[in-house]
Amino acid sequence: xxxxxxxxxxxxxxxxxxxxxxxxxxxxxxxxxxxxxxxxxxxxxxxxxxxxxxxxxxxxxxxxxxxxxxxxxxxxxxxxxxxxxxxxxxxxxxxxxxxxxxxxxxxxxxxxxxxxxxxxxxxxxxxxxxxxxxxxxxxxxxxxxxxxxxxxxxxxxxxxxxxxxxxxxxxxxxxxxxxxxxxxxxxxxxxxxxxxxxxxxxxxxxxxxxxxxxxxxxxxxxxxxxxxxxxxxxxxxxxxxxxxxxxxxxxxxx
Amino acid sequence: xxxxxxxxxxxxxxxxxxxxxxxxxxxxxxxxxxxxxxxxxxxxxxxxxxxxxxxxxxxxxxxxxxxxxxxxxxxxxxxxxxxxxxxxxxxxxxxxxxxxxxxxxxxxxxxxxxxxxxxxxxxxxxxxxxxxxxxxxxxxxxxxxxxxxxxxxxxxxxxxxxxxxxxxxxxxxxxxxxxxxxxxxxxxxxxxxxxxxxxxxxxxxxxxxxxxxxxxxxxxxxxxxxxxxxxxxxxxxxxxxxxxxxxxxxxxxxxxxxxxxxxxxxxxxxxxxxxxxxxxxxxxxxxxxxxxxxxxxx
Amino acid sequence: xxxxxxxxxxxxxxxxxxxxxxxxxxxxxxxxxxxxxxxxxxxxxxxxxxxxxxxxxxxxxxxxxxxxxxxxxxxxxxxxxxxxxxxxxxxxxxxxxxxxxxxxxxxxxxxxxxxxxxxxxxxxxxxxxxxxxxxxxxxxxxxxxxxxxxxxxxxxxxxxxxxxxxxxxxxxxxxxxxxxxxxxxxxxxxxxxxxxxxxxxxxxxxxxxxxxxxxxxxxxxxxxxxxxxxxxxxxxxxxxxxxxxxxxxxxxxxxxxxxxxxxxxxxxxxxxxxxxxxxxxxxxxxxxxxxxxx
Numbered sequence: 001x002x003x004x005x006x007x008x009x010x011x012x013x014x015x016x017x018x019x020x021x022x023x024x025x026x027x028x029x030x031x032x033x034x035x036x037x038x039x040x041x042x043x044x045x046x047x048x049x050x051x052x053x054x055x056x057x058x059x060x061x062x063x064x065x066x067x068x069x070x071x072x073x074x075x076x077x078x079x080x081x082x083x084x085x086x087x088x089x090x091x092x093x094x095x096x097x098x099x100x101x102x103x104x105x106x107x108x109x110x111x112x113x114x115x116x117x118x119x120x121x122x123x124x125x126x127x128x129x130x131x132x133x134x135x136x137x138x139x140x141x142x143x144x145x146x147x148x149x150x151x152x153x154x155x156x157x158x159x160x161x162x163x164x165x166x167x168x169x170x171x172x173x174x175x176x177x178x179x180x181x182x183x184x185x186x187x188x189x190x191x192x193x194x195x196x197x198x199x200x201x202x203x204x205x206x207x208x209x210x211x212x213x214x215x216x217x218x219x220x221x222x223x224x225x226x227x228x229x230x231x232x233x234x235x236x237x238x239x240x241x242x243x244x245x246x247x248x249x250x251x252x253x254x
Numbered sequence: 255x256x257x258x259x260x261x262x263x264x265x266x267x268x269x270x271x272x273x274x275x276x277x278x279x280x281x282x283x284x285x286x287x288x289x290x291x292x293x294x295x296x297x298x299x300x301x302x303x304x305x306x307x308x309x310x311x312x313x314x315x316x317x318x319x320x321x322x323x324x325x326x327x328x329x330x331x332x333x334x335x336x337x338x339x340x341x342x343x344x345x346x347x348x349x350x351x352x353x354x355x356x357x358x359x360x361x362x363x364x365x366x367x368x369x370x371x372x373x374x375x376x377x378x379x380x381x382x383x384x385x386x387x388x389x390x391x392x393x394x395x396x397x398x399x400x401x402x403x404x405x406x407x408x409x410x411x412x413x414x415x416x417x418x419x420x421x422x423x424x425x426x427x428x429x430x431x432x433x434x435x436x437x438x439x440x441x442x443x444x445x446x447x448x449x450x451x452x453x454x455x456x457x458x459x460x461x462x463x464x465x466x467x468x469x470x471x472x473x474x475x476x477x478x479x480x481x482x483x484x485x486x487x488x489x490x491x492x493x494x495x496x497x498x499x500x501x502x503x504x505x506x507x508x509x510x511x512x513x514x515x516x517x518x519x520x521x522x523x524x525x526x527x528x529x530x531x532x533x534x535x536x537x538x539x540x541x542x543x544x545x546x547x548x549x550x551x552x
Numbered sequence: 553x554x555x556x557x558x559x560x561x562x563x564x565x566x567x568x569x570x571x572x573x574x575x576x577x578x579x580x581x582x583x584x585x586x587x588x589x590x591x592x593x594x595x596x597x598x599x600x601x602x603x604x605x606x607x608x609x610x611x612x613x614x615x616x617x618x619x620x621x622x623x624x625x626x627x628x629x630x631x632x633x634x635x636x637x638x639x640x641x642x643x644x645x646x647x648x649x650x651x652x653x654x655x656x657x658x659x660x661x662x663x664x665x666x667x668x669x670x671x672x673x674x675x676x677x678x679x680x681x682x683x684x685x686x687x688x689x690x691x692x693x694x695x696x697x698x699x700x701x702x703x704x705x706x707x708x709x710x711x712x713x714x715x716x717x718x719x720x721x722x723x724x725x726x727x728x729x730x731x732x733x734x735x736x737x738x739x740x741x742x743x744x745x746x747x748x749x750x751x752x753x754x755x756x757x758x759x760x761x762x763x764x765x766x767x768x769x770x771x772x773x774x775x776x777x778x779x780x781x782x783x784x785x786x787x788x789x790x791x792x793x794x795x796x797x798x799x800x801x802x803x804x805x806x807x808x809x810x811x812x813x814x815x816x817x818x819x820x821x822x823x824x825x826x827x828x829x830x831x832x833x834x835x836x837x838x839x840x841x842x843x844x845x846x
Contacts, residue, residue, distance in 0.1 A: 056728050061652050083263055087731035097726040100745055100845035109740070110730040148846045159726070166730055267733045271650065274735075277639050278646025279656075281663040281709070284702050288670060291681035351577035359571055360578075370834055371582050377830040378585075378823065379763025380672070381797045385804055385819045386588060419581050447563050449570040470669070477671030479766045484805060504673045508766055511676075516685075528677040532670060539669045543662055 006073075007032040007170065007200045008053065013067035015048050015057075015224075022048050024224040025067070035192065035201045037215025037232065039208055039248070044221045046204045047094075050172045053202075054089040055082050071170070087114070090163030090199075094175040096155035098147030099162075103130075103139050106147040106158055110166040125165060132195070133161035134187050153184025160191065171195060172202045177210065189214060208249050212236045220245050289532060295517075296525030303519075304526065315490050317510065317520040325523050329490045333500035336493055337407055337482060338475040341414035345475075346468055348415070349422030353467075356423065357430040358452055369424075376420035380480040387413040387485025401497045403487060408496040410486035414478055418471040425470060429463020430456060462545050469542040473535050479504040503527050592823065596816035604817055608781050613803050614810050618818055619781050624693075624793030625825075628768060629761045631697035631789075632704065637754055639701075640708025647709070648716040649738055668706035672766040675703045679771040692790040696772030700761045707760055708753040715749020716742060720846065748840035752833045759829035763822065765797040773798045775806070796822050 008030040015023035022045040030036045038046050051057040052065055055076055069076045071085065079085045087110070099106050107126045108116075116122055126143070130136040135157040139150070147158055156176055163171060173192070177185040192201055192214060205211050211218050212232060219229035220242075228235065228242045240246050247253055293300075305325070312326025356368055391412060392404030399408075433456055441451035457464065487499020488509075501509075507524050514521040607617030643664075651657040679699030689695045719742050727737040743750075773795040779786035787793050800818045803810045 054729065056725065059725075059728065081260055081263055083267075083731045083733055084260060086729065091729040093722070093725065093729070095722065097722045098846075099723055099726055099741060101741075109727070110732070113730075113732050113736055113740075146845060162726070162730055263733065267735055270735045274642050274646045274650060277642035278651065278660060280639055280643055281660055281667055281705065284705070285663045285666050285670075287682060288667075288674065288678040288702075291686065292674060292677045295677070295681045295685075348577050348581055351574050352581050355574040355578045359574055368578065368582065371585060373834065374827055374830055375581070375585050377759055377763075377826055379765070379797060379826055381763070381765040381800050382819055382823050382826075385800055385815070388804055389816075390588070390591060416581075416584055423581070447567040449567050450563075473669050477669065477674075479671060479673040480801065484801070504671055507673050507677070508769070511680075511770055525677055525681070528674050532674050535669050535671060535674075536666060539666050540662065543665065 005032055006030070007071070008202075009068070009070045010049075011068040011070075013049075013052070013065060013069060015045065015052060015065040016063065017048070017060075018062040022224055023065070026221070026224070026226045028219055028226060028229050030200060030202065031217075032200050033196060034216040035196050035203055035214050037211035037218035038202065038204045038221055039206065039211050039218060040221035041248070041253075042206065043223075045224045046221055047174055049221075050091065050174050050202065050204060052076075054086050054091055054172065056086070056091070087166040088169050090160075090166070090168035090171040092156065092159050092163060092171070092173045092176045094178050096152045096159060096179060098150055098155045098158055100146070100148055102144045103147045103150070103158065104143040107161045107165050110162065114166065126161075129161040129164040132164050132191065133157045134191050135161055151181075151184075153180040153187075156180050156184060157188060157191075160188065164195075168199060170200045170202065172204070174204045175206060177205070177207065185210075208236075208251075220248060222248070289529070292525055292528045292532060296522040296529065298517075299519055299522035300526055304523070309523075309526075313490070313492055315506075317514070317523065323519070327503070327527065329492050330501055330503045330506050330527075332492050333407075333486070333490075334476060334502040334504070337410045337414060337486060337500060337502060338472060340407060340411035340496060341418060341475050342468070342472055344411060345415035345418045345422060345471055349419045349467070349471065350426055350464065352419070353423045353426030353430060353464075354452055354456075357427050358448065358456070369427075372420050372423050375416070376424075378417075380417070380478060381484075383413050383417055383481040384484030387481060391485065395497075399497060403497075403499060405485060405487035406497050406499045407486060407493050410482045410500070410502075411496070413481050413485050414475045417478065417481060418474045421474055422467045422471045425467035426460075426464050429460040429467060432463060433459045466542040466546045469538055469545070473538040473542070476538070477504065477531060477535050479508050483508050503531055589823070592816055592820050596813060596820040599811075599813040599817040600820065605821070606781060608779070609776070609799075609803075613776065613799075613807050615814070618796065618799060618821060620777060620779050620786075621794040621796040621799035621818075622821070623779070623784065623786060624773065624777075625762050625796040627693050627787050627793060628697055628700060628772075628795060629758050631693065632700035632761045633754065633758060635698060635701035636705050636708055636757055640705050640753070640757075641712050641750060643705070644709045644712035644716060645738060645743075648713050649734065649742070664706050664709055667702070670703075672703070672764060675699055675767045676770045678702075679767055684771055690790065691770075691774075691792050692772050693787060693793050694772070694789045696768040696793075696795075699767045699771050700764060703764065703767055704757040704760050707757045708750075711753025711756065712746065712750050715746040715752075718749070719745050723846075745845060748836060748843075752837050755829050755833040755836070759826045759833070762829070763797055763826045765795075765801055768795050769798055769801075775802055796825070 006029050011027045013023050013026050014021060040046055048057060053069055053076060057063050076085060099109060104126055107129050108122050111122060111125050127136060130139065135154060138154060150158060176188065195201065203211065203215055215232045217230065218232045218235045220227045220235065222244065228240055228245045230241065234240055235245060236249055309325055309327050311328055312324065313329040314324040314326040315329060316322065316324045356365055360368065387409050391409045395401055395404040395409055437455050437459055438451060441455040482502045483505035486502065486505065488501060489499040490501045493500045507527055511524050514524060604617045605622060606619050608619045610616035647660060679695055683689050683695035683698050684691050723741050724737050727741055772792055774792045777792060777794050800822055803818060804815045
C-alpha cells in the first residue's frame with residue numbers, strides 16, 4: 001500500500017471548538033477515485049473534519065486544530081492560495097442552499113468568479129454541470145427563474161451542479177440527504193456513482209445503508225475518535241474488527 | 255483566470271480587507287477626533303488662566319464685560335439640568351407608558367401605525383421644534399398659566415419631552431420585546447391580570463433595557479441645542495420656578511460663538527463648555543451600554 | 553364556583569382602568585404630531601406656492617421666497633451623502649462580515665453609539681476646529697458637509713448593518729465553498745440583497761442632514777447670501793451658503809417684523825421635506841419586505 005498514490009492524508013488531527021476537543025488525534029488516508037464513507041452518530045466531529053479539509057472551518061470563531069491535513073501532498077494550512085484549494089474541493093452541505101439568483105447564475109457563479117467571460121463557454125458549462133447533477137431535464141426551460149424556488153431535492157442537485165462548476169478533484173458530501181425526499185436521494189446516489197471516475201468522493205452520512213451502498217472504504221468515527229477504517233465489505237460484514245462498529249452498523253446504538 | 259492573477263488573489267483580498275477594516279475603525283477615529291479638535295481650540299486658556307472653581311460655582315456669566323470678565327457657568331449648568339430633568343419627568347412616564355401599551359396591549363394592526371407615527375415624531379428637526387416652542391407653546395403657556403413670558407423652562411421641557419419620547423418608546427419597546435414570552439405566560443397562568451403581569455414581572459425583567467432607554471433620553475435632552483435656544487428664553491440665572499426663563503450650556507455656545515472673536519478667551523471658554531457637554535453625553539452613553547450589557551450576562 | 557368574586561371584579565376594573573390610562577398616554581404623545589402639522593399648514597397657507605420655493609428672500613428676508621436656503625440645503629445634503637455613504641457602508645460591512653467578537657468590536661460599536669449621541673453643537677465646534685480652521689478649508693459648503701457627514705454616519709451604519717445581518721449565513725457559506733473570496737461573496741451576493749436596508753439608511757441620513765442647524769451654522773451656512781434664482785449651480789464647493797434650517801432660525805429669531813406666514817411657511821417646507829423623506833424610507837422598508845429573493 002505504501003506506493004499507492006494518496007489523495008488526502010490526515011495525521012494526528014486534534015480539533016478544538018474553544019475548549020471542547022471535537023477530534024481527538026485521528027489519522028487516515030483517502031485514495032484517488034474512491035468513494036470514502038464516514039459514518040458515526042451526530043456530534044462525532046464529521047462536519048468539522050470536512051470543513052477543516054476545505055478550510056472553511058476558520059470562518060467559525062473559536063476553532064483551531066493541530067496535526068496535519070494534506071491534499072495532494074500539500075499541507076492545507078500552508079497553501080499559497082486558499083481559494084484555489086477550495087475550488088479543488090466541492091462541498092455539499094446538509095441543508096440545501098440555492099443562492100438568491102437564477103438557476104443559471106447559480107451554476108455560472110463560480111466560473112464567473114474564476115474569470116470566465118464568454119457567454120458560449122458559460123452556457124456550455126452550466127448545461128454540462130446541470131446534466132451531470134441530473135437536474136438539467138427538470139430546469140432546462142426555466143434556467144432564468146430563481147434558484148431559491150426549487151424544491152429541496154432540486155436545490156441539493158443544484159448545489160452539486162455548483163460544486164461541479166469549478167471542476168473539483170474532490171467532492172465532499174455532508175449528510176446531503178437528511179433534508180430531501182428519498183427519490184431525490186436515489187437520483188443523487190446514481191450521480192455519485194458516475195462521478196467517482198472523475199474525482200475522489202468523501203461521503204459523510206448518518207445513514208449506514210447509504211454508506212454500504214456507495215462507499216468503497218468506510219471510516220467509523222465516534223466521539224472524535226476513529227473506531228475503525230477499512231474496506232466497506234469488512235465494516236458492514238458480520239465480523240468487523242471492532243465490536244462497536246458492529247453494534248453501530250446494526251443499530252444497537254446511535 | 256490566468257495563473258498570474260491566481261497568485262494575486264490572496265493579496266488583493268488582503269488589501270480589500272485592510273481598507274474595510276479602516277472604514278470599520280473610522281468611528282473610533284472620529285469620536286477621538288471630535289474630542290481632540292474641540293479640546294484643542296480651548297486648550298490654551300484651559301491650561302493658562304481658566305478658573306475651574308469660578309466656572310462651576312459662580313452664576314456670574316459676563317464674558318463680554320469690559321471691566322470685569324467672569325465665566326461663572328453655574329446658572330448655565332443649572333439651566334441645562336433643570337430643563338432636562340423636568341422634561342424627563344414628563345417624558346419618562348409617557349414614554350414608558352406608551353412603550354408598554356405598544357408592546358403589550360396594542361392590537362396588532364394599530365401597532366404598525368403607531369410605530370410609524372413615533373418614528374415620524376423622532377424625525378422632526380430640532381429647529382422646527384424650537385420654532386414650535388417659540389410660537390405655539392409660547393402662546394399656550396401664556397394663556398394657560400397667565401405667565402408674563404412664554405419662553406421659559408416649562409416650554410423647553412415640554413418641547414424636549416416631545417423630542418425624547420420617541421427614543422424612550424422605541425428602546426423601551428425593544429427591551430420589553432426581549433423578555434421571553436414564557437415570563438408572560440407563566441404570570442398569566444398564575445392568575446395575574448395583564449397589568450399585574452406587566453408591573454410585577456415584565457418591567458423588572460426589562461429593567462436594564464428600560465433604564466438604558468431613559469438614560470439615552472436624558473442624553474438627548476442634555477445635548478439638544480436649537481430647540482432650547484429658541485424656547486427657553488435668555489435669562490442667565492438660577493430659576494426659581496418652572497415659568498422662569500433659563501439658558502442652557504448648549505444654547506450659550508450657539509448664541510455666543512458667532513460674536514466671540516476667534517481664539518479669544520471667550521471663544522476658548524465656549525469650547526471648554528463643549529468638552530464638558532461631550533464628556534457628559536459620553537459618560538451617559540457608556541453607562542447605558544454597560545447597563546444593557548448587564549442583560550447579556552444573565 | 554366560577555362566579556366572579558368581588559376581588560375578581562375589582563381586578564377587572566383595575567385592568568380596564570390601566571388600559572385606558574395607557575391608551576390615553578399614547579394618544580397624548582401621538583396627537584401633537586397631527587395637531588402641529590395642521591396648525592403649521594393653516595398658518596402657512598397664505599404663502600405656500602411654487603414661487604415661494606423658487607424665489608429668493610428679499611427686503612432683508614421679510615418677503616420673497618426660500619430659493620437660496622433651499623438650494624443650499626440640497627447642496628449640503630448631497631455632498632454629505634456622497635461622503636458618508638461609502639464610509640458608512642464599508643464600516644457596516646466590517647462590523648457584520650469581518651469582525652470577530654472582541655473588545656475591539658465592542659469599542660467600535662460604542663464609538664458609533666457615541667457618535668450618534670454627541671450634541672449637535674459639539675459637532676459644530678468640531679467642524680469649526682477641524683475643518684474650517686485646522687484643515688484651512690474655511691467656512692464653506694465643504695466644511696459643513698464634512699461635519700454633517702460625520703454626524704450622520706451612525707445612521708447609515710446602523711441601517712446597513714441590519715440589512716446585512718438579514719441575509720442568511722448559508723448563502724455566504726455556499727459561496728465560500730465554491731472558492732469565492734469573502735469580498736466576492738459580499739459584493740456579488742450579500743450587498744445586492746441588502747440594497748433595501750442601505751437605501752433606507754441613505755434616506756434617513758438625508759432627512760437628518762437636511763434638518764440640522766447647529767453643525768452648519770458655524771461651518772458654512774450664513775445669514776444671507778445673494779444668488780441667482782433658478783440657477784442650480786449657483787453655489788461653489790468653497791462658498792458659503794444659506795440653509796433652510798438656519799433660515800428658519802434666522803427669520804424667527806434674528807430678524808424683526810417678518811410676516812407670520814413667511815416663518816410658518818419656511819417651517820412647513822422644512823418639516824415637509826424631512827417628513828417626506830422619512831415616510832419614503834418607511835414605505836420602502838415595508839414594500840421591499842415582500843420582495844425578497846429567498
